[in-house]
Amino acid sequence: xxxxxxxxxxxxxxxxxxxxxxxxxxxxxxxxxxxxxxxxxxxxxxxxxxxxxxxxxxxxxxxxxxxxxxxxxxxxxxxxxxxxxxxxxxxxxxxxxxxxxxxxxxxxxxxxxxxxxxxxxxxxxxxxxxxxxxxxxxxxxxxxxxxxxxxxxxxxxxxxxxxxxxxxxxxxxxxxxxxxxxxxxxxxxxxxxxxxxxxxxxxxxxxxxxxxxxxxxxxxxxxxxxxxxxxxxxxxxxxxxxxxxxxxxxxxxxxxxxxxxxxxxxxxxxxxxxxxxxxxxxxxxxxxxxxxxxxxxxxxxxxxxxxxxxxxxxxxxxxxxxxxxxxxxxxxxxxxxxxxxxxxxxxxxxxx
Amino acid sequence: xxxxxxxxxxxxxxxxxxxxxxxxxxxxxxxxxxxxxxxxxxxxxxxxxxxxxxxxxxxxxxxxxxxxxxxxxxxxxxxxxxxxxxxxxxxxxxxxxxxxxxxxxxxxxxxxxxxxxxxxxxxxxxxxxxxxxxxxxxxxxxxxxxxxxxxxxxxxxxxxxxxx
Numbered sequence: 001x002x003x004x005x006x007x008x009x010x011x012x013x014x015x016x017x018x019x020x021x022x023x024x025x026x027x028x029x030x031x032x033x034x035x036x037x038x039x040x041x042x043x044x045x046x047x048x049x050x051x052x053x054x055x056x057x058x059x060x061x062x063x064x065x066x067x068x069x070x071x072x073x074x075x076x077x078x079x080x081x082x083x084x085x086x087x088x089x090x091x092x093x094x095x096x097x098x099x100x101x102x103x104x105x106x107x108x109x110x111x112x113x114x115x116x117x118x119x120x121x122x123x124x125x126x127x128x129x130x131x132x133x134x135x136x137x138x139x140x141x142x143x144x145x146x147x148x149x150x151x152x153x154x155x156x157x158x159x160x161x162x163x164x165x166x167x168x169x170x171x172x173x174x175x176x177x178x179x180x181x182x183x184x185x186x187x188x189x190x191x192x193x194x195x196x197x198x199x200x201x202x203x204x205x206x207x208x209x210x211x212x213x214x215x216x217x218x219x220x221x222x223x224x225x226x227x228x229x230x231x232x233x234x235x236x237x238x239x240x241x242x243x244x245x246x247x248x249x250x251x252x253x254x255x256x257x258x259x260x261x262x263x264x265x266x267x268x269x270x271x272x273x274x275x276x277x278x279x280x281x282x283x284x285x286x287x288x289x290x291x292x293x294x295x296x297x298x299x300x301x302x303x304x305x306x307x308x309x310x311x312x313x314x315x316x317x318x319x320x321x322x323x324x325x326x327x328x329x330x331x332x333x334x335x336x337x338x339x340x341x342x343x344x345x346x347x348x349x350x351x352x
Numbered sequence: 353x354x355x356x357x358x359x360x361x362x363x364x365x366x367x368x369x370x371x372x373x374x375x376x377x378x379x380x381x382x383x384x385x386x387x388x389x390x391x392x393x394x395x396x397x398x399x400x401x402x403x404x405x406x407x408x409x410x411x412x413x414x415x416x417x418x419x420x421x422x423x424x425x426x427x428x429x430x431x432x433x434x435x436x437x438x439x440x441x442x443x444x445x446x447x448x449x450x451x452x453x454x455x456x457x458x459x460x461x462x463x464x465x466x467x468x469x470x471x472x473x474x475x476x477x478x479x480x481x482x483x484x485x486x487x488x489x490x491x492x493x494x495x496x497x498x499x500x501x502x503x504x505x506x507x508x509x510x511x512x513x514x515x516x
Contacts, residue, residue: 006355006373006419027420034376034415035396047373049420076409080472100486101467102400105409106416238485336478 001037005046012053012179012211019048020181020209026050028072029106031099032115040125041116041132056110056213059084065219068177071110071212075165076101078109079334088221089330090168090228090247097232097339098164100239110212113166113176113192114204117159117269118241120144130156131200145306147235147243150315151299152268157200158305160266161193164339167265168230168247170273172221177214180207186216193270200269224249224261228330231322232265232339233314242266244315245339248322250281257281257290262298262323267315274298277319286327288320295319357422361385362431370419377421378402378413381428389429389458393488400487403459403466404428410466412486429458432465440507441465444500452491463487464501468508475505 009015019026023045027033036042050056056072059081067087069078078084079095099107121127121140128137140148140158148158166189174189192204206212232245245265251258260281262274277298284290295316302312321341355370361381368384378395381387381404390413393401397415404413405427432439441461444450451457463484473479480501481494489497 001374003372003374006417008420027417029415030417030420031397031412031415034417038396047417049417051420076470080470100400101470101483102403102410102412102463102486103397103415105466106411238482336476337482 002040002043004044006049007046008049008052010053012213015048015050015053016179016181016209016211018046019211021046022208024048024208026211028108028111029074031103031107032111036116036123039123041123050211051108062216062219065222067217067221069109069215069217071108071214073109074105075099075107075109075112076104079104085334087225088168088172088217088228089225089334090230090249090326091165091172091217093334093338094164094168094230094232094245094247096334097230097245109165109215112163113189113212113215114206115163116203118162119148119159122159131159131196131203134199134201141306143306146308147266147311148305148308149268150302150304150308150311151264151272152195152270153305154196154198154200156198157196157269159196159200159269161268161270162241162266163271164230164232164242164245164265166193166271167245167263168228168249169215169217170271171247171249171261171263172224173218173261174221175216175218176212177216178206178210179213180210184213189215190271190273196269203269223251223259226330227252227326229322229325230339231318231325231341233318233341237337237340237342244311244318246315246318246322248319248326250323250326252286252327255285257284257286257327260294260323262294262319264298264315264319267302267311274319276300281323288324291320291323292316294323355419357419359418359421359423360425361387362427368418373417373419375418376414377404377406377416377418377426380418381413381426387428387430390462391455391458393456393459398488399456399459400463401456401459403462403487405462405466408466408469410463427462427465429462432461439465440504441468441500444503445497448496448500448503449493450496450500451489451493456487456489456491460484460487460489460497464497464504467501468505473501473505475502475509477502480505 025044085092234240249261277294391401393399
């Protein structure tokens with residue numbers, strides 16, 4: 001690992017001042033950043049440790065019915081917060097389907113939003129990668145690319161965003177509170193991540209020194225609590241990134257869908273909101289046919305970026321199944337295998 | 353850069369001078385405190401062999417900078433037994449053949465300690481397996497590991513029922 005200066009600021013203002021200089025990076029838990037630094041993929045000159053900053057570790061209910069989650073709340077603490085899991089069950093299920101218990105105990109809310117792609121060519125410093133070394137090319141294009149993007153990709157980059165957490169958050173219109181040198185501002189999470197285009201190295205709209213201080217869920221996000229699921233297909237049952245995933249949220253009245261919120265994960269360089277699919281479901285009955293039409297709309301613009309045409313049909317089926325599970329109702333407790341399509345009978349060993 | 357941190361490791365306080373901020377908790381435990389029970393497997397947060405408890409929570413010590421954990425209370429595999437008396441989890445791993453080569457075992461046991469403290473799995477074997485998925489075992493002793501953790505959890509719950 002390249003050497004770096006370590007800075008431990010006492011306040012958010014100090015942190016921003018220290019992180020504004022080129023080559024500086026914020027350190028939270030480090031579960032992604034240290035891995036990248038050990039591989040020589042990230043080579044910061046200065047780490048600004050924000051883990052000790054005061055006031056960033058609380059979950060508070062807002063007067064308008066929304067929720068504000070401090071950027072340093074750990075993934076496991078948020079997922080296991082009983083009130084949170086009851087109000088936003090698909091978000092809790094997504095969190096619990098990501099990484100391992102050890103990583104969830106360390107990883108933070110803010111860090112999760114900013115985690116980097118797991119594209120193997122991004123990680124391998126001997127490979128050409130426009131995201132890691134702009135202009136060097138993309139070895140994923142002719143390489144092992146079966147799990148790469150099918151939506152929003154460009155000739156320069158076909159990597160996907162790896163977060164599970166972000167998928168239901170984008171569906172629920174989450175916002176990100178950012179503090180920078182010009183003060184505090186709020187943006188929609190959906191607008192924070194960028195598609196690659198010709199500048200895949202620019203992954204978010206954050207500017208140097210910008211610090212995510214909180215995540216916000218609007219009051220309406222609670223309306224979906226009784227019909228919300230996250231579903232994720234992995235290459236193994238647990239502790240793996242999504243090949244493709246979907247968050248489905250519904251409100252129902254007299255057997256008809258009033259509102260739908262759908263987003264997909266593992267398919268693009270950002271968590272992918274499927275608004276056209278949502279609109280197709282409004283006022284419709286809960287039927288497999290309607291869910292299929294919505295899924296077709298969600299994937300209408302998809303095209304393979306390599307050996308991954310299968311992902312388009314896989315993602316369609318995940319959307320259909322996530323919608324069917326959401327319509328059936330949120331389980332009392334997150335399943336033994338969170339977000340797993342193999343989780344059918346509670347308590348039964350699925351592959352024993 | 354010179355930095356000094358204080359850590360409590362298995363109940364003993366240590367003041368440690370760090371001349372380089374790159375030192376992970378894993379390397380500090382092994383190289384500076386000579387507590388080599390915590391294993392370095394992948395060193396990238398994928399295998400779980402380096403699992404320790406930091407302030408009572410299980411984490412991967414390979415992905416934790418020591419300098420960021422000033423003041424932390426750490427438990428490693430060396431702090432689990434009471435003298436010659438094995439911790440019930442250690443005894444259960446032996447009784448259920450929860451290992452073959454033993455390299456992943458300290459991480460498995462520390463992870464199981466964390467799992468039991470978290471209280472999310474209970475006596476559901478599938479939840480135990482899911483909760484232990486961050487610990488790989490190349491010998492494939494998973495069946496024995498699950499049985500060992502399940503048995504200790506069952507003993508704990510039986511004890512709680514007797515007390516209640």
